[in-house]
Amino acid sequence: MSPVSLVEITDLNIQFGANKVVDNVSMTLKQGEITTLIGPNGAGKTTLVKAVLGLLLPTSGVIKRSPTLRIGYMPQKLQIDATFPLTVERFLKTAAFASAADRLQALQSVRAEALLKQSVHSLSGGEMQRVLLARALLRKPELLVLDEPAQGVDINGQIELYNLIASIRDKYNCSVLMISHDLHLVMAATDQVICLNRHICCSGHPEQVSTDPSYIELFGVPGAENLALYSHHHNHQHNEHGDIVPLEESTEHDHSHCGGHH
Amino acid sequence: MADFLLFALLGGVGVALIAGPLGSFVVWRRMAYFGDTLAHSALLGIAVGVLFDINFNLAVVSCCVILALILVSLQRQKLVATDTLLGIMAHSSLSLGLVAVALLDDVRVDLMEYLFGDLLAITPDDLLWIYGGGSIVMLLIWRLWNQLLAITINEELAQVEGVPVTRIRLALMLLIGVVIAIAMKVVGILLITSLLIIPAASARRLASSPEQMAVIASLLGVIAVCLGLYASWHFDTPAGPSVVVAALAQFLLLYSLPLRRTV
Numbered sequence: 094m095s096p097v098s099l100v101e102i103t104d105l106n107i108q109f110g111a112n113k114v115v116d117n118v119s120m121t122l123k124q125g126e127i128t129t130l131i132g133p134n135g136a137g138k139t140t141l142v143k144a145v146l147g148l149l150l151p152t153s154g155v156i157k158r159s160p161t162l163r164i165g166y167m168p169q170k171l172q173i174d175a176t177f178p179l180t181v182e183r184f185l186k187t188a189a190f191a192s193a194a195d196r197l198q199a200l201q202s203v204r205a206e207a208l209l210k211q212s213v214h215s216l217s218g219g220e221m222q223r224v225l226l227a228r229a230l231l232r233k234p235e236l237l238v239l240d241e242p243a244q245g246v247d248i249n250g251q252i253e254l255y256n257l258i259a260s261i262r263d264k265y266n267c268s269v270l271m272i273s274h275d276l277h278l279v280m281a282a283t284d285q286v287i288c289l290n291r292h293i294c295c296s297g298h299p300e301q302v303s304t305d306p307s308y309i310e311l312f313g314v315p316g317a318e319n320l321a322l323y324s325h326h327h328n329h330q331h332n333e334h335g336d337i338v339p340l341e342e343s344t345e346h347d348h349s350h351c352g353g354h355h
Numbered sequence: 356m357a358d359f360l361l362f363a364l365l366g367g368v369g370v371a372l373i374a375g376p377l378g379s380f381v382v383w384r385r386m387a388y389f390g391d392t393l394a395h396s397a398l399l400g401i402a403v404g405v406l407f408d409i410n411f412n413l414a415v416v417s418c419c420v421i422l423a424l425i426l427v428s429l430q431r432q433k434l435v436a437t438d439t440l441l442g443i444m445a446h447s448s449l450s451l452g453l454v455a456v457a458l459l460d461d462v463r464v465d466l467m468e469y470l471f472g473d474l475l476a477i478t479p480d481d482l483l484w485i486y487g488g489g490s491i492v493m494l495l496i497w498r499l500w501n502q503l504l505a506i507t508i509n510e511e512l513a514q515v516e517g518v519p520v521t522r523i524r525l526a527l528m529l530l531i532g533v534v535i536a537i538a539m540k541v542v543g544i545l546l547i548t549s550l551l552i553i554p555a556a557s558a559r560r561l562a563s564s565p566e567q568m569a570v571i572a573s574l575l576g577v578i579a580v581c582l583g584l585y586a587s588w589h590f591d592t593p594a595g596p597s598v599v600v601a602a603l604a605q606f607l608l609l610y611s612l613p614l615r616r617t618v
Binding site: 143146147148164166168171172173174176177178179180183184186187188189212214228232238 | 382383384385501504505507508509511512514515516556559562563564565567568616617618
C-alpha cells in the first residue's frame with residue numbers, strides 16, 4: 094500500500110519581479126515520509142517552503158493540500174526582542190490551546206522538559222530549536238515543516254537533532270518537509286531528497302542523489318573517505334548516549350550506508 | 356482639591372493606564388518611530404477640526420487612524436524603507452499641520468498647548484473621551500492579547516498557526532493611533548511617545564512575563580503622572596514635561612538598581 098499524499102505540487106512557478114525563484118517544480122509529500130530540500134543559497138528552498146505553508150502565493154502552478162491539514166512550522170530563526178519577557182512555558186502558551194500536560198509532553202518528546210521555566214533569551218541555539226520543535230508538535234501536526242532546523246547547532250547537536258526529527262516522525266506518523274544544507278548529515282533520517290537550484294536538479298533516495306552528476310556539479314565530489322569518517326563519528330556519538338531509544342534504527346541505517354561506501 | 360487638579364489627575368491616570376500595555380507592544384515591536392509619526396499627524400487633525408468645525412478629539416482620532424491606514428498600505432508597497440517612510444510622514448504631517456493652523460487666521464490656536472500638552476486644562480468632555488475611548492481600547496487589547504503576543508513573537512509562525520496576522524497588526528496600529536489621539540491632551544504631540552515607551556522600558560526591569568510588564572508599565576505611568584502633577588503644582592513647571600521627567604527618573608532609578616533579570 095502506498096502512503097497517502099498530503100501535499101501535491103504541480104508545475105509550481107514563483108517569480109519576484111523578473112527574477113524566477115522557483116522554476117517549474119513538481120513534488121509530492123507523502124504521509125510518514127521525510128523529504129529534505131537541499132540546494133545552494135538563493136536556490137529558492139525557503140520560497141518553496143513558504144508557498145507550501147501558504148505564506149506566499151505562487152505565480153503559477155497548483156499546490157494541492159487538504160484545507161484542514163494541520164501544519165507545524167519551525168522557522169529558520171526566531172528573533173525575540175530582549176525587551177520581551179518570555180519563559181519557554183509562556184512562549185508555548187501563545188501557540189495553541191493546549192493543556193499544561195500537553196506542553197510538558199511536547200517538551201519531553203524533544204528532550205527539553207528542563208527548559209520549561211527558563212527565559213527564551215537564555216537558550217542556546219540547539220535548545221531554542223528544540224523548543225521551536227516542541228511548539229510545532231503542540232499542534233499535533235500532520236505535516237511538519239522545518240526551515241534549516243540545524244542552523245546554529247554544532248555538529249554533534251545537529252546529528253542528534255536530525256535523529257530526533259526521525260523519531261518524531263515515527264511517533265506522530267507525520268510527514269516532514271525540511272531544508273538542510275548538508276546532505277550527509279541528514280542522509281540517515283530522510284526518505285526523499287530533492288536537490289533544488291530554482292528547478293529540481295535531481296531527486297530520490299539520499300544515496301542515489303549523492304552520486305547524481307547534477308548533485309556533484311552543484312556541491313562538488315564528496316570525498317568518500319570523508320563521508321565514511323563523518324558517519325563513523327556520529328555512530329560513536331550515539332552509542333555513548335545509549336539511553337536514547339529511537340536512535341537505534343537510524344544508527345543501523347548509518348551502518349549500512351557506511352558499509353556501502355567502504 | 357480644585358476641580359481642574361482633579362480632572363488633570365483623572366485624565367493623566369486614565370491615559371497612563373492605557374499607555375502601559377500598548378507601550379509594551381511599542382517597545383517589543385520597535386514601533387517608537389511609528390508612534391512619533393502618528394503623534395505628529397495629530398496637529399493636522401486639530402487644523403482639520405478647526406477648519407470643518409468638528410470636535411477636536413474626534414478630528415484627532417480620525418486623523419491618527421487614517422494616517423495609520425495610509426502607513427500600513429504604503430509599507431506594503433515597499434517603495435522606500437519603513438523608517439524613511441515614517442520620517443517623511445512624521446515631519447511633513449507636522450509641517451502641514453503647522454502651515455494649516457497658521458492659515459486659519461480668524462482662529463487663535465494655542466500651539467504650545469498641543470505641542471506640549473495642557474494637563475491642567477482637561478475638561479469633563481476630555482475625560483469622557485479618555486475613559487470612553489480607553490475602555491474600548493482596553494477591551495480590544497484584552498480580547499486580542501494572545502494573538503497580539505503571537506504576531507510579536509513571529510508573524511510567519513503566527514500565520515501558519517492560523518492567526519489573521521494582517522488584521523491583528525492593523526488592529527494594533529489603530530489602537531496605538533487612538534491612544535495617541537487621546538493622550539495628546541496630557542503630554543502633547545511632541546512627548547506622547549515618551550509616555551508610551553518610558554514606563555514600559557522601566558517595567559522591563561521588574562517583569563518576568565508580558566502580562567506583568569503591561570501591568571507594571573501602567574502602574575509606573577500612574578505614579579509618573581502623580582509625581583509630575585505634584586511637581587507642576589509646587590514648582591510651577593509645565594505639567595506634561597514634568598510627567599515625562601518623572602517617568603525618566605523612574606527609568607534611571609530602576610536601571611541603576613542591581614536587579615537580577617530572571618526572564
